[in-house]
Amino acid sequence: MMQVNVTGGQISPEEREAYIARANTKYPIGTVEALDIHLDGEYVDLSYHLAPRPFSRIRRITGYLVGDMSHWNDAKAAEEADRVKHI
Numbered sequence: 001m002m003q004v005n006v007t008g009g010q011i012s013p014e015e016r017e018a019y020i021a022r023a024n025t026k027y028p029i030g031t032v033e034a035l036d037i038h039l040d041g042e043y044v045d046l047s048y049h050l051a052p053r054p055f056s057r058i059r060r061i062t063g064y065l066v067g068d069m070s071h072w073n074d075a076k077a078a079e080e081a082d083r084v085k086h087i
Contacts, residue, residue: 002032009039023048 002020011019016037023032033061036047056067061080069077 004036
């Protein structure tokens with residue numbers, strides 16, 4: 001369930017659900033943890049607080065783009081260990 005914080009006034013339940021639907025349309029469902037709605041007269045500011053996503057680093061190693069070397073055989077792992085690392 002998404003946490004919704006409203007400041008600067010009040011909104012109707014229908015309007016609140018419309019802002020939640022917009023957040024779920026803009027971002028995949030379950031990505032938005034919280035939604036801040038700030039009312040300023042006729043203007044509305046929306047702030048989305050997104051859930052952290054795991055980051056997978058991709059590197060170019062010995063001519064291959066890889067995320068990790070867990071599936072490499074011993075020869076390819078040895079090739080990576082023997083290469084000159086430029087810092």
